[in-house]
Amino acid sequence: MEQNLRIPGPTPIPPEVAAALARPMINHRGPEFAAIIGRVTEGLQHFFQTSQPVLGFPSAGSGAMEAAVVNVFSPGDEVLAVTIGVFGNRLAKIAEAFGLKVTRHEVAWGQAADPAQVVAALDALPNAKGVLLTHNETSTGVTNDLQALAQAIRARRPDILLVVDAVSSLSCVDLRMDEWDLDVVFTGAQKGWMVPPGLAMIGVSARGWAATEKATLPRFYWDFRTARKSLEKGQTPYTPPVSLYFGLDVALGMMRAEGREAIIARHQRVADLTRSRARAMGLELFAEPAHASNTVTALKVPAGVESKALTKALREQEGVVIAGGQERLEGQIIRIGHLGYVHEPDIAACMDALERQLGALGYRAPAASGAEA
Amino acid sequence: MEQNLRIPGPTPIPPEVAAALARPMINHRGPEFAAIIGRVTEGLQHFFQTSQPVLGFPSAGSGAMEAAVVNVFSPGDEVLAVTIGVFGNRLAKIAEAFGLKVTRHEVAWGQAADPAQVVAALDALPNAKGVLLTHNETSTGVTNDLQALAQAIRARRPDILLVVDAVSSLSCVDLRMDEWDLDVVFTGAQKGWMVPPGLAMIGVSARGWAATEKATLPRFYWDFRTARKSLEKGQTPYTPPVSLYFGLDVALGMMRAEGREAIIARHQRVADLTRSRARAMGLELFAEPAHASNTVTALKVPAGVESKALTKALREQEGVVIAGGQERLEGQIIRIGHLGYVHEPDIAACMDALERQLGALGYRAPAASGAEA
Numbered sequence: 001m002e003q004n005l006r007i008p009g010p011t012p013i014p015p016e017v018a019a020a021l022a023r024p025m026i027n028h029r030g031p032e033f034a035a036i037i038g039r040v041t042e043g044l045q046h047f048f049q050t051s052q053p054v055l056g057f058p059s060a061g062s063g064a065m066e067a068a069v070v071n072v073f074s075p076g077d078e079v080l081a082v083t084i085g086v087f088g089n090r091l092a093k094i095a096e097a098f099g100l101k102v103t104r105h106e107v108a109w110g111q112a113a114d115p116a117q118v119v120a121a122l123d124a125l126p127n128a129k130g131v132l133l134t135h136n137e138t139s140t141g142v143t144n145d146l147q148a149l150a151q152a153i154r155a156r157r158p159d160i161l162l163v164v165d166a167v168s169s170l171s172c173v174d175l176r177m178d179e180w181d182l183d184v185v186f187t188g189a190q191k192g193w194m195v196p197p198g199l200a201m202i203g204v205s206a207r208g209w210a211a212t213e214k215a216t217l218p219r220f221y222w223d224f225r226t227a228r229k230s231l232e233k234g235q236t237p238y239t240p241p242v243s244l245y246f247g248l249d250v251a252l253g254m255m256r257a258e259g260r261e262a263i264i265a266r267h268q269r270v271a272d273l274t275r276s277r278a279r280a281m282g283l284e285l286f287a288e289p290a291h292a293s294n295t296v297t298a299l300k301v302p303a304g305v306e307s308k309a310l311t312k313a314l315r316e317q318e319g320v321v322i323a324g325g326q327e328r329l330e331g332q333i334i335r336i337g338h339l340g341y342v343h344e345p346d347i348a349a350c351m352d353a354l355e356r357q358l359g360a361l362g363y364r365a366p367a368a369s370g371a372e373a
Numbered sequence: 374m375e376q377n378l379r380i381p382g383p384t385p386i387p388p389e390v391a392a393a394l395a396r397p398m399i400n401h402r403g404p405e406f407a408a409i410i411g412r413v414t415e416g417l418q419h420f421f422q423t424s425q426p427v428l429g430f431p432s433a434g435s436g437a438m439e440a441a442v443v444n445v446f447s448p449g450d451e452v453l454a455v456t457i458g459v460f461g462n463r464l465a466k467i468a469e470a471f472g473l474k475v476t477r478h479e480v481a482w483g484q485a486a487d488p489a490q491v492v493a494a495l496d497a498l499p500n501a502k503g504v505l506l507t508h509n510e511t512s513t514g515v516t517n518d519l520q521a522l523a524q525a526i527r528a529r530r531p532d533i534l535l536v537v538d539a540v541s542s543l544s545c546v547d548l549r550m551d552e553w554d555l556d557v558v559f560t561g562a563q564k565g566w567m568v569p570p571g572l573a574m575i576g577v578s579a580r581g582w583a584a585t586e587k588a589t590l591p592r593f594y595w596d597f598r599t600a601r602k603s604l605e606k607g608q609t610p611y612t613p614p615v616s617l618y619f620g621l622d623v624a625l626g627m628m629r630a631e632g633r634e635a636i637i638a639r640h641q642r643v644a645d646l647t648r649s650r651a652r653a654m655g656l657e658l659f660a661e662p663a664h665a666s667n668t669v670t671a672l673k674v675p676a677g678v679e680s681k682a683l684t685k686a687l688r689e690q691e692g693v694v695i696a697g698g699q700e701r702l703e704g705q706i707i708r709i710g711h712l713g714y715v716h717e718p719d720i721a722a723c724m725d726a727l728e729r730q731l732g733a734l735g736y737r738a739p740a741a742s743g744a745e746a
Contacts, residue, residue, distance in 0.1 A: 005397070009612065010615055019395060021616055022386075022392060022394050024375075024378070025384065025569060028383060030688070058614075062612075097592065199571070218590075221433075238434065239433045239434065241569065242383055242571075321400045323400075
């Protein structure tokens with residue numbers, strides 16, 4: 001049975017990208033790879049909306065988190081970690097592991113961070129060197145208003161470093177690295193980029209580059225400076241994940257053809273469809289609706305339904321693969337990914353299947369929504 | 374023109390593996406991936422010749438070097454770095470970057486390390502916690518006698534940590550992790566494993582595991598303990614490079630069918646063929662013949678030939694891609710990779726092309742060898 005992969009990453013691979021993955025291997029120090037990394041960098045700059053080079057690392061998204069921390073900070077540096085879920089906490093944990101003095105501004109899961117409250121938290125930390133932010137929190141299906149957060153923080157602290165986890169937002173949701181004055185922005189190939197996992201991409205601002213020169217945390221593999229120097233020669237310091245670059249090159253070509261704004265609009269449409277179908281079934285969003293994510297929808301598991309039984313039935317009976325909740329949300333929510341290579345029919349099929357399997361598990365939508373469905 | 378990719382990694386991908394790379398994406402936390410990582414781990418254990426779990430990280434080989442250093446050592450720890458070329462130096466540099474006290478035992482490039490001399494160097498370091506060794510030095514085409522080195526070191530220092538860079542040797546050349554009592558052994562998918570780059574594999578001994586508990590260097594992404602805990606559930610802590618696991622699963626199946634000893638014998642044969650063809654052309658090995666590598670052959674560029682012109686002509690006229698020298702060997706040597714998916718006809722075609730293009734560049738073999746050719 002063909003799968004409808006509806007987890008928030010890895011995301012489905014378009015056939016054109018899949019074909020590229022299987023291309024014969026090439027020399028990563030030769031002219032062909034240099035041409036590819038040149039095109040890829042230019043494409044990434046377009047989607048990051050930056051004039052800065054965007055670095056690629058063979059890595060998961062969590063490696064990019066570590067790279068961000070070790071390149072711009074020094075032991076003992078104070079940072080404010082704005083956490084709204086599992087991935088915000090992970091970034092904070094990494095900063096702590098590397099000896100930063102981390103103050104957490106923890107927002108209730110399901111909510112977005114409030115710019116005024118973040119600024120208030122920052123006011124209590126006059127020596128803070130940086131703020132760690134999540135653009136889209138994959139664990140709760142919440143998108144922070146990054147532009148408003150960045151603006152509020154920057155107005156108060158013009159020189160502070162803004163580190164942004166954009167793993168599950170970039171290319172799907174508007175993010176303007178230069179205009180919003182963000183310093184380190186990272187994402188992963190397996191999310192909006194329609195490529196298998198294993199390649200992290202990181203943009204660094206002029207302020208970020210200056211910070212890399214002063215930062216004293218030990219680093220080698222993640223060193224942004226080495227990566228930039230190699231990129232100028234059309235290379236990477238260490239062997240790049242060549243097949244993923246083949247795929248990303250093709251994916252970026254498809255994305256440029258569709259257009260950045262059109263992709264953002266498509267993600268809005270599929271997210272709207274997901275949410276309206278869920279509401280029609282009487283299901284409740286986990287996220288506060290005003291900040292519900294356009295790349296992943298978290299839904300509360302209705303009373304009387306066992307979430308593992310539901311995801312298993314969807315997988316085995318319908319070929320629809322969705323995610324459960326993480327950590328303290330295990331069993332509480334299900335998560336439907338709608339980012340990257342996703343269109344309305346994929347979501348319609350997923351929600352049809354969800355409706356059937358919820359019914360099979362004894363769930364009955366409340367009267368009002370039932371009628372709507 | 375189809376390429377004959379004869380660099381020492383990335384190496385050519387068999388069609389069966391290429392097809393696997395293009396498979397539809399799956400949930401990395403689901404039962405299908407758990408089955409794959411289970412089979413892959415068992416296959417890796419067979420080739421590492423270890424009963425320990427072998428960990429996979431989305432990473433280049435250099436990331437595995439960093440992982441080895443940060444997991445088993447603490448700042449200020451003394452180590453002996455036995456370096457016989459570029460990659461030995463890189464491992465030493467990483468150890469230094471992370472605050473270890475590194476003493477280098479530098480061997481002239483082209484030579485292998487001598488066990489007695491290594492032990493003598495170690496005798497001068499009574500507090501050394503570890504020895505950093507390269508099994509096969511890709512930059513010089515030299516294979517250390519790892520068994521003899523390990524035996525000599527272990528006889529003198531039963532509890533010292535042996536960290537082994539086996540990136541370009543493992544699966545091609547005999548390496549018995551448990552029998553030789555090695556502690557941290559790492560390799561990369563793009564070498565003998567016939568898979569595109571982006572996945573590093575690391576074996577850790579019981580002594581190595583004990584060291585991870587005491588080590589105090591900051592670590593998160595590379596943490597062996599987190600990786601082992603996830604592996605026990607058929608997962609990885611962070612999103613794995615799923616398509617590369619698809620490929621490795623198929624590659625390991627092919628390798629098991631061919632057989633470990635048969636693969637080692639095949640690498641011996643193709644290396645012998647490479648060397649005998651080179652000798653017949655009057656070309657000189659860069660490596661001392663007794664330790665010439667079975668996975669990469671470094672040849673001195675004959676007088677009067679410009680190495681860049683030669684590699685360019687091979688690439689453009691013949692579709693044969695070989696590597697030049699690195700760092701101080703740039704322009705001095707060419708390197709021919711023969712590891713992974715390689716058979717006699719690939720080498721015969723490569724050496725035929727080399728002979729033609731050397732001739733086109735004005736090279737004439739000395740009389741004796743010319744006759745042989």
